[in-house]
Amino acid sequence: MEGFGVSLAFWILTGVTLVAALGVLASRNLLHAVLFLILLFVGMAGYFVLLSADFLAMAQVIIYVGAIAVLVLFAVLLTPRAGRNNGETRMFLPALLLCGTLLAIILFVITDTNWAVADESPSVTAADLGEALLSRWVLPFELASVLLTVALVGSIMLVRSREEEAEDAV
Amino acid sequence: MSGLIKSEPFTLNIGPQHPSTHGVFRIKVKVDGERIVDAEMVMGYLHRAMEKLAEERTYTQNIPFTDRTDYLASMSNNLGYVLAVEKLAGINVPERGNAIRVIMAELQRIASHCMAVGAFTNDTGAWQTPVMWCFRERERVLDLFEMTSGARLTCNYMRIGGVAFDLPKEFEPATRRLLADLPGFIDEIEGLLVGNEIFLARTRGVGALSAETATNFSLSGPMLRGSGIAWDIRKADPYCGYEKYDFQIPIGYQGDAFDRFIVRLEEMRQSVKIVQQALDALPGGPHSTQVPLALRPPAGEAYARVEGPRGELGYYVVSDEGPSPYRFHIRPPSFINLSALKEMTVGGTVADAIVVLGSIDIVVGEIDR
Amino acid sequence: MHPFLITDNWYDLRDLGNLSGRLLELLDDALPFGLVYVLAALIGFAASFLIFVLPSQLIVGVYGERKLIGRIQSRYGPNRVGPFGLLQPVADAIKLMQKEALTPKTADRALMYLAPIVFVAPCVLLFAVIPFGPNMVFADIPVAILYFLAVSSIPVLTTFMAGWSHNNKYSLFGAMRVVAMTISYELPLVLGMLGVVLFTGTLALQGTVLWQKELDIWLVFLQPIAFAIFFISASAELNRTPTDIAEAESEIVAGYLTEYSGMKWGLFYGMDIGYAIAAAAFGVTVFLGGWTLFGLEKWVPPWIIFIGKTHLFYFLFIWTRGTLPRLRIDQLMTFAWKFMLPIALLNLALVATERMFWIEQEADDSIVYAFAIINIIAAAAAVYGWSRALGYRPEETPLRPRLVSEAGGFVPLESGGEGAT
Numbered sequence: 039m040e041g042f043g044v045s046l047a048f049w050i051l052t053g054v055t056l057v058a059a060l061g062v063l064a065s066r067n068l069l070h071a072v073l074f075l076i077l078l079f080v081g082m083a084g085y086f087v088l089l090s091a092d093f094l095a096m097a098q099v100i101i102y103v104g105a106i107a108v109l110v111l112f113a114v115l116l117t118p119r120a121g122r123n124n125g126e127t128r129m130f131l132p133a134l135l136l137c138g139t140l141l142a143i144i145l146f147v148i149t150d151t152n153w154a155v156a157d158e159s160p161s162v163t164a165a166d167l168g169e170a171l172l173s174r175w176v177l178p179f180e181l182a183s184v185l186l187t188v189a190l191v192g193s194i195m196l197v198r199s200r201e202e203e204a205e206d207a208v
Numbered sequence: 209m210s211g212l213i214k215s216e217p218f219t220l221n222i223g224p225q226h227p228s229t230h231g232v233f234r235i236k237v238k239v240d241g242e243r244i245v246d247a248e249m250v251m252g253y254l255h256r257a258m259e260k261l262a263e264e265r266t267y268t269q270n271i272p273f274t275d276r277t278d279y280l281a282s283m284s285n286n287l288g289y290v291l292a293v294e295k296l297a298g299i300n301v302p303e304r305g306n307a308i309r310v311i312m313a314e315l316q317r318i319a320s321h322c323m324a325v326g327a328f329t330n331d332t333g334a335w336q337t338p339v340m341w342c343f344r345e346r347e348r349v350l351d352l353f354e355m356t357s358g359a360r361l362t363c364n365y366m367r368i369g370g371v372a373f374d375l376p377k378e379f380e381p382a383t384r385r386l387l388a389d390l391p392g393f394i395d396e397i398e399g400l401l402v403g404n405e406i407f408l409a410r411t412r413g414v415g416a417l418s419a420e421t422a423t424n425f426s427l428s429g430p431m432l433r434g435s436g437i438a439w440d441i442r443k444a445d446p447y448c449g450y451e452k453y454d455f456q457i458p459i460g461y462q463g464d465a466f467d468r469f470i471v472r473l474e475e476m477r478q479s480v481k482i483v484q485q486a487l488d489a490l491p492g493g494p495h496s497t498q499v500p501l502a503l504r505p506p507a508g509e510a511y512a513r514v515e516g517p518r519g520e521l522g523y524y525v526v527s528d529e530g531p532s533p534y535r536f537h538i539r540p541p542s543f544i545n546l547s548a549l550k551e552m553t554v555g556g557t558v559a560d561a562i563v564v565l566g567s568i569d570i571v572v573g574e575i576d577r
Numbered sequence: 578m579h580p581f582l583i584t585d586n587w588y589d590l591r592d593l594g595n596l597s598g599r600l601l602e603l604l605d606d607a608l609p610f611g612l613v614y615v616l617a618a619l620i621g622f623a624a625s626f627l628i629f630v631l632p633s634q635l636i637v638g639v640y641g642e643r644k645l646i647g648r649i650q651s652r653y654g655p656n657r658v659g660p661f662g663l664l665q666p667v668a669d670a671i672k673l674m675q676k677e678a679l680t681p682k683t684a685d686r687a688l689m690y691l692a693p694i695v696f697v698a699p700c701v702l703l704f705a706v707i708p709f710g711p712n713m714v715f716a717d718i719p720v721a722i723l724y725f726l727a728v729s730s731i732p733v734l735t736t737f738m739a740g741w742s743h744n745n746k747y748s749l750f751g752a753m754r755v756v757a758m759t760i761s762y763e764l765p766l767v768l769g770m771l772g773v774v775l776f777t778g779t780l781a782l783q784g785t786v787l788w789q790k791e792l793d794i795w796l797v798f799l800q801p802i803a804f805a806i807f808f809i810s811a812s813a814e815l816n817r818t819p820t821d822i823a824e825a826e827s828e829i830v831a832g833y834l835t836e837y838s839g840m841k842w843g844l845f846y847g848m849d850i851g852y853a854i855a856a857a858a859f860g861v862t863v864f865l866g867g868w869t870l871f872g873l874e875k876w877v878p879p880w881i882i883f884i885g886k887t888h889l890f891y892f893l894f895i896w897t898r899g900t901l902p903r904l905r906i907d908q909l910m911t912f913a914w915k916f917m918l919p920i921a922l923l924n925l926a927l928v929a930t931e932r933m934f935w936i937e938q939e940a941d942d943s944i945v946y947a948f949a950i951i952n953i954i955a956a957a958a959a960v961y962g963w964s965r966a967l968g969y970r971p972e973e974t975p976l977r978p979r980l981v982s983e984a985g986g987f988v989p990l991e992s993g994g995e996g997a998t
Contacts (some may be wrong), residue, residue: 069685092718092724096724097723099731100730100763103727103734104727104763105760108733108734109760110758111972112736115753163719164720165721165778226830227830228827228828242906313905330717331903333825333827333902333903333904334901334902335903336648337899340650403976404906406819406902410903419987433978436987438984438986438988456980457981457984459981459988461975461978470977474978474980518953557906558828559822559825559903559905
């Protein structure tokens with residue numbers, strides 16, 4: 039997957055992703071920010087395609103664009119004044135500091151790491167992924183599943199108890 | 209879930225321009241998500257001051273007004289009005305006139321119920337198909353009206369003392385053909401919708417009114433019968449010789465939208481039976497008695513009621529011996545049936561409100577007059 | 578070799594894939610790099626437009642649908658413009674382009690303009706992975722099923738954009754309903770698809786078709802539950818009638834489309850049909866054997882078989898649209914979560930067991946026929962049993978009113994009445 043087309047695709051994707059990322063930050067309209075975020079997700083999926091990770095790319099779109107973005111949209115719907123200007127907050131400076139530090143760390147790691155370069159792109163199919171997840175990485179996989187289940191049950195429990203309280207209050 | 213997430217109810221105007229308000233009628237609903245927490249009816253967009261206008265016209269001139277109150281059941285409205293005036297003036301109608309009136313009123317009931325059933329299913333989302341099927345049959349009834357009175361919608365056919373014209377000779381065979389086809393058509397609609405899971409899910413338990421509530425709101429017609437009350441003016445207070453005909457009153461089970469729907473379907477079947485009997489025993493003789501054009505009834509008041517397609521359709525006329533009524537008042541069934549709307553919609557969803565509104569079968573011309 | 582069998586030669590136009598492959602080879606040698614892709618894209622676009630998009634979209638999609646719905650509703654449908662009214666879609670398009678595209682003053686202009694445009698792109702992308710014939714697939718990527726599911730989740734966001742941008746309460750209702758519905762229906766859809774993928778062992782669409790061809794069985798028989806779930810979820814996500822609650826013309830006045838007019842509305846309308854046809858094509862490929870038809874594909878151009886099947890599948894959408902009323906949103910949600918999801922999980926467990934048995938026992942391929950019988954019976958049992966378990970009792974609901982002969986007061990339920998059924 040080398041050549042002019044791939045490079046062109048890479049630069050276009052990079053442009054789109056960067057613009058989307060800046061849009062998320064700069065947009066005062068909450069809904070616009072979410073839509074930029076979705077564009078960012080799609081751009082990331084594009085990177086996965088360029089890296090010959092088809093399955094990951096599709097999973098990225100299904101999970102992030104199809105499910106998580108929709109959940110975020112739900113959150114936006116429940117936010118008052120979502121469509122109007124979101125003004126300055128007092129958290130501006132701390133947030134800037136935090137993000138600056140994070141950026142510095144990431145840049146440092148990137149420049150400091152000795153990246154291994156593969157001669158040809160490895161072909162990992164969905165079947166390989168499944169095989170690996172269920173044999174070599176079965177313990178982390180199952181742990182992650184249990185963790186997600188716990189989170190699910192926990193959130194339901196949180197909602198339930200409050201509901202009962204609300205009923206008691208009435 | 210409500211109460212957990214802080215939500216603000218917001219106001220939604222259903223109408224005056226909305227595909228499901230069947231005219232210019234507006235419900236101001238307050239919704240919390242999809243749930244309706246409050247509903248307010250706003251009407252009067254179609255007000256034409258008919259009752260006041262009628263005080264300036266002669267008794268005969270008022271008949272066309274009655275066409276235009278409930279424009280989907282002009283024959284029934286004509287009938288209610290002329291009955292009131294006849295009662296006031298003490299006029300007797302010949303046998304044949306009464307039989308023709310019964311035929312026309314029952315055909316009108318079929319036409320109007322076709323419209324009600326079709327529009328109602330359209331409100332549940334059955335995309336136009338039942339409406340078109342119902343219109344197909346309604347057209348044939350309207351053809352019969354055109355044949356006799358010259359008009360399809362606003363017939364202006366009943367006269368004080370009888371009916372305007374005798375039946376043309378093509379009327380009887382055409383009506384018999386229609387009567388032969390109608391039961392099949394009703395079965396067809398029933399087959400399409402009544403057993404349909406989605407239709408049942410949408411209409412069962414929606415807008416249910418107990419018999420007590422229905423009586424307290426003084427509902428009438430299919431709304432009342434849907435709630436399980438056997439009440440029909442044709443049986444309880446017969447007019448035009450309805451006591452001679454053999455028919456039954458369909459009543460529902462729990463007073464929901466579905467019960468009103470099946471009651472209407474069954475009423476169409478019963479109407480077919482009545483028209484059949486009336487045609488079989490159609491007496492000869494004159495169709496009308498001679499009544500002076502400038503009728504001056506003795507001073508007094510009269511109230512006559514008929515079982516219109518939408519319920520008890522009453523006309524109240526007061527005379528001061530003048531050529532025009534001193535007071536003219538209509539008891540429009542769908543106006544009074546509509547008063548229970550808030551009772552039926554609050555607590556349901558917006559989609560339910562539309563179904564409930566369809567099941568009342570309102571005609572805005574009659575509500576606003 | 579029979580003279581009428583379809584060959585792999587480039588001049589055998591019954592499989593257009595061979596010709597285009599040959600063309601690409603030739604051009605690749607003659608042209609500088611990169612240009613060949615542009616040329617191929619142009620040629621491919623023109624060809625697919627002529628043989629597929631135009632007939633499907635305009636004739637079957639717009640004209641055929643209106644005509645069929647008309648027939649269902651006992652009327653004629655379009656019959657004025659052109660012979661048999663065939664030019665009606667063209668006339669509609671011209672009318673739409675001439676109309677003024679209104680934008681409400683308080684609308685979010687950028688989103689309102691963007692939404693119809695973004696709505697178009699995924700529809701075109703969807704067809705990229707659909708195999709029209711043995712050599713006629715634009716991109717036979719190994720994760721095509723996932724690709725299809727992923728790309729088809731994008732239009733939901735555009736409908737949300739459209740509904741939000743209008744600043745209209747009815748549109749907002751539509752947008753909220755779209756979002757809620759997608760969350761609910763994506764899940765059973767993916768679970769149903771998992772059953773299929775477990776059986777075939779491939780995520781590629783061409784591979785799925787070849788698997789069905791090799792075993793001589795369509796997946797609809799092996800996976801009746803998955804097929805039903807696919808059909809229902811697809812019609813829910815496409816906003817077709819029994820589940821068109823996001824548009825719901827009689828309730829929320831076309832929902833997210835309320836404020837659109839002119840060609841902006843036209844794009845939504847046209848692409849709705851496009852998505853429906855794409856869903857039909859996907860359903861045919863996965864469940865109904867794609868371009869195969871019990872050996873007939875050796876003689877008849879496979880793409881004709883495929884397009885025919887697709888349009889027959891699309892007819893199912895038209896049919897349901899013409900006859901069924903609309904569900905309420907909470908009923909639709911309940912159906913997805915309480916009915917389809919558990920059944921999809923049951924189906925998945927059954928498939929996994931069968932697949933395990935097949936591999937472990939090293940059974941003969943003809944065992945799929947046994948599986949098909951088992952699965953059909955299991956599907957019927959699951960649907961019946963689960964609906965009973967959820968409390969659905971069809972026989973307890975009287976469908977005819979009671980009849981009484983005399984007017985009186987309230988008739989209690991116990992006393993019945995005459996002729997109660």
